[in-house]
Amino acid sequence: MVKVIASQVRKGNVLELESQLYVVLTAENFHPGKGTPTTQIDMRRISDGVKTTQRYKTTEQVERAFIEDHDFNYLYEDGDGFHFMNMESYEQIQVPEDIIGDQKVWLKEGMTVRISRFNEAPISVELPARVVFEVVETEPAMKGQTATSSYKPAILDNGARTMVPPHISAGTRIVLQTEDGSYVERAKD
Structure with a gap:
């Protein structure tokens, strides 16, 4: 685990809170005219999909989980989920629909995406901008x-x-x- 300050957290990062893993959906920094700047982070718990929102002072530290990021090519979608292949090792993985979320409409066959995995399980998918x-x-x-x-x-x-x-x-x-x-x-x- 790596500690980072809250203002450096970005969409797609994985945080560990109370020994649970959360994927960041949005991270917004607020700088009011008076008072302490804060960071609001909307997250989804990886184990059960429950969404939560946390607010931190921008200088507060949070724990980022160590995850592996690899590029995969999108192959197809079926009843089990979305299928991707690593073009270096030819390893194929299946990603459940709830991890892809609203982004599924922008997936195209052959598109290269970045998939983050924790203990070999896919936890987030990052499409090209x-x-x-x-x-x-x-x-x-x-x-x-x-x-x-x-x-x-x-x-x-x-x-x-x-x-x-x-x-x-x-x-x-x-x-x-x-x-x-x-x-x-x-x-x-």
């Missing part, structure tokens, strides 16, 4: 509509919905943030 998808359906651009913060709904080739600028049409490949599914730019390929 940005992914490319194709717009399959969106409203046509209106003449005279400016690009200033007006967005329109679009449906992507994975079935997900997002908001895109007016100049994006069906068939256009776009780059999205995996964290919140927001439009970044038109793909450069």
Whole structure:
């Protein structure tokens, strides 16, 4: 176990509290005008999936668990969960759906992800920050509509919905943030 200060905790880190392992879902630092800066950490207990929120002074120390991080390629999903393969050792692992969570909509076959494991059991999956998808359906651009913060709904080739600028049409490949599914730019390929 390694002690780190609360303000250094990031999404995906694994903490040990009262001999239980927790994966960090979000970590926010608050700096009020008066008073002590604090860090609020939303976590999920790995053993049973219970979510909890803790608040620490930013200089308080918390224990980070020693975990192994390896890159895996996404293969497929079935009734048992999501299957990945380590491209160096060809080891295949299965990750339950509750560990993937809302990120499953952004998984693409062949995508390289970082999987964190504790005692050989997968505990968290980190997707690339940005992914490319194709717009399959969106409203046509209106003449005279400016690009200033007006967005329109679009449906992507994975079935997900997002908001895109007016100049994006069906068939256009776009780059999205995996964290919140927001439009970044038109793909450069």
